[in-house]
Amino acid sequence: MKKPKSTAKFTSQTVPNSAVAKPAVTNLPISVQTAPVQIETAQIEPVQIEPVQIEPVQIEPVQTGPASPVTVHSGPVMTAPDAPATEPRPKPKASQRIAVVSHSHPSISKGGAEIAAYTLFHGLRRLGYDAVFIGACQQSQRGKIELGPNEYALYYDPHIYDHFYHLASGEVGIQLMTLIRELDIDLLNFHHFFNMGLAAFKEAAQEASVVFTIHEFLSICHNHGQMITRPAQILCSASSPNACGACFPEYSSQQFALRKQNFLDSLTLADAFVSPSHFLADRFVAWGLERDRMNVIENGLMHLHPPHLASHAENHIWKFGFFGQINPFKGVDIILQACELISKKPDLAAGIRILIHGNLIGQSDSFVKKFEDALEAYDFLSYLGAYNNSSVNSLMENCDYILMPSRWWENSPVVIQEAYAVKRPLICTGIGGMAEKVINNVSGLHFAFNDPADLMAVIEKGASASVHSALVNGIPAVLTADDMAREYLNVFKHIGASVAAAETDAVPAE
Amino acid sequence: MNSPATPENEYEPEIFYENNSIAGILTPKVETPLVEAPVESQVDAPIEPEVETPKPDIVRYEGRVDYFDLNSTINGWALNLNDSDAPVVLEFWADSMLLGTCETSLPRPDVLNAFKCSGLPGYAFEGETLAKARSYQEINPEVVFAVRPENSGFTLKFTNSTQPAETPETFQEEPETGADLALMGRLSALEGEAHSLYGIPVRADSCVGFIEAIARDENNLIWVIGWMQRDDLVDRPVIIQDDAKYAAGLAYTLFTRPDLPPEAAGFVGVLQTDWQPSTDTAPIFFIQIGTGRHLRAVNPINIVPKTTLISYARPHWQSAKSKHNLGLQHLVANSQSWDILPEDYSPERMAVEDVQVIAKFGCFVTGWAVSPTKKLDTLHLRAGQTVMSCDPAVITFKPRPDLSSVLPNGDDVLQRAGFSAFFEGDIEDTDINDLRLKIVYNDRTALNFQISPKQVRKISHSGGATRLQTIYPTIMAEPFFPRMAKALRRLDKQRARTITVLQAQTAAHAVVFATPRSQSDIFLMFAGIREHVNSLPNDTGIVILASSDEFRATAVFHFNELKRCTDHPVSLVFVEDVRLASYAVPAVLEKHVQAKTFAYVASGTHLSAAGWRAVSQAREGLTFFDVGNPVQPTAAGEASFSCFAWNVVGIKAYLDRTDTPAGGLESLPPASKLLTLARRVPGAASALFFPSPSPLLHAINSRFES
Known part of the structure; x- marks a missing residue:
């Protein structure tokens, strides 16, 4: 499964990436690193392999396989290999070590990508695979990160990061390469390039097998990966240098072309891609990634509980809950506009409640005032504030429907899986990843993009026991962490199959 | 002007060959005396003597009355041109009455030098x-x-300053225009006379007044104020006895001062002399040479700025009596003077608001000027000791209604009050701190303005x-644009020579x-270098030309990582300026890297993998690495100086002998001749980005061939 690793670690050899038989990655010059002494003297940020101090909550003990060489270091690892790795490392070994690499760590940030990566890591460990989690962490947050067993951090300075080409300090790459070599990583599953940068990704991809999981459109779209035009905020279907140059006149179309070229040069070094939605996968294939290497695996959930299914009395007050960041892309303003329409229908207004959960982020003062005015004006509208992710199940169970009025495409938002986990249908904008994950009239209801009247109509439609019951029955099963890990292992095995003849072992079984 | 008059330097007298010799025959001479002709003589251009056959039986004379003062002396010189050694008996006539005679017997080396003869041609009537x-x-x-010489009809001409005194009432006013020029001419003549009287012994035995303040102006004129006994003269030759003797011409105007008795008057005047006032000496001004009548300066000498002196004198202009009154006033505001006068000296007002300087070319001055009566004629600019005149054809006038408070009810004037001049x-x-603008009006008066260095901007490159x-x-x-364009092109090349290692x-x-001009592109450039540098041959180095601008820290950080x-x-x-980095390549490589060959990647260019393979191999002659448009990856790239390889000797010679474009070498495509000689590397x-040159930059570069 694993690629032959570079023997040119401190030399200027060029090593072909022969492990993966695809033209895009053959004969690539490998990045040449400096001598060990430079690592020792170069004032680089030490790669810290943190001692285990805090046991992760609710994580089952890892049932390690017989050959799981999980090592917990008691202090920072600063040493480079004793001697330049001019010879192949002693191989084969009994099991292949997998690193799940994330641009953050859940103890620092609870975004969808890092949660999904963390869930996979735990799923792999539960299945007995020798997995480690590598999360990027701001240097200033060293004291806040909570690393569990087999969890490692690499540190970056956010000020030394280019958000256009997504390039970081070279030191981040050095840290990552040191971790890969020190931890003897065979396969890397990147869940993002952000904070680490494409150069680090590229270096790593020449050192080990790489599976890249796509979580949003940042590679394609410089507008926070939203694929929404600037400043008109219109949904964008496809990027192009000229179109992107129109959104960002401060950059030239040539720069956008080079940006894409640089992304493709780096990402195509991956042996496989994973997308949590077909919608996202299709966009990236249309953009330039190989369809043959693209896989679609839904994100799993770390914790699943039996859902509480409430019965609906005849005078049931239907509750529609919004969960998530209240930022300009999430469409809460459409809910407010719908509230105004609902208020003109007293019967409907009397039979529903709309509950907003989440933090206000990046909203204008005018929106905040509008939000506060709406809360004041409409009895059926409530703001319940921010919520802890661990309580999302119970909060969702308090609702009949989950609202997702996003103004952007979305990919595979975790809110959908969380809603499904508690058997709650969704009312969402009928576009993109939402339309794919929420089947209209099956597991939820769609309303037209940016149309509060249609949202009101759909709310009215959903405020019916028969409709609700039918939708609940249409909700699909949700993947667990183990399920997700199994799906990923299939991908790992698939790319490993091509090198299986050269390797003694495939991915170890539990 | 001239050095102090001393016998050693053989001062040459003013000699006018005029048609007043006895026989009406112009005097022949072997050589034309080297005479600095006064302005007045220039008006009546000296008549070059015609060589005619002399009549030997006619005695020919030449001579002058240099000084005429019935209270002291009448002196001058006279020559028998047939025999310069022969003394000449002179008669002093009043109308038809002979008052007395004397014989030439005094030394006049100046006359002898001028006529290349010997003898004692000087004379004096006294007693x-x-x-x-x-x-x-x-x-x-x-x-x-x-x-007159005895027994001849030849009358010695009076040197102008020595005309017998006239009453003040008979003064003829100078014409409205040119009074200052006339005065300057007069001063030159007087100074010349003083030189001719230099040999007369002086004895300070009669002080007739004091000089109370002295100021020296930009034109080396000495302005004086003080008081003296009236003697009806308003100009005179003066010998100044200081550390040495100096000749001077003095012209002044008199005015009544209540603190003085009627026989004395205040004066304000001007001296033309080589004498320099100093507070360390006590000069004596002999105003009636040969008589001992003199002025003294207050001790120590009160040296003041001219503006102070003029401010003191200005209230007296109207009451002053002198034929030089107008001339002195004009001289104060003279178009030749660069002095800054008190703001209330005249009703004219002006200001300079902006000066844009292009080194080795010129400057553009924007400002305003208003005058209730005068019309702007020309503009001059003085930078240090350099005086530049504005081409009237390129002066632009603009309405300045905002100046209505400066000149109320002057709408017509304000329509053209703003000006821009080149x-x-x-x-x-070093001269930027000493810039003065002069506005010359149609009456030949002028107004000067000291330009504050704060208003000056240097245009140091084509972009500016x-x-x-x-x-x-x-x-x-x-x-002027073609010359300006060339200067700007030259500036850009020169500007790149400033490097810091x-x-x-x-x-x-x-x-x-050359580092790009955006942070993102700098990241991209260094990422590319880090990726490829260790694949280069061992003798190949990386040279980063960066700018000390906002991205300096980024460049330094990545360089340390590299x-x-x-x-x-x-x-x-x-x-x-990284845009001009190509011009710095020879200096950097030759002096600091000692490289013989190089490849250059301009600020707006990204080297591809193919380019990286080629840069280490291109070591012979000129090679262009084709630069493509990544938006159209299938289109062929173009050869340009954005990415090329050459040897240091080649680029140095090329830059030295070529009028290179503004905005960097890559601003223009290579000449077709170069393309035929160079190798090309595609892709x-x-x-x-593809910069869109401003119309101005395009024009700067459009008039010459690369």
């Missing part, structure tokens, strides 16, 4: 003869005095010249990168 003359004059105020000439940096378009919107059409390591071959990841020689050099680089 009893003068007493007779004074008596005759009292009885006959309209008397005409004359000095002055061609080299302004040194765009702001000139606010002054001249169609500057490309102005007649942070670190330099020697390498035989260098890959030179150093840590490679053993190849790496250098970081700061240039003033080697991508453009980070």
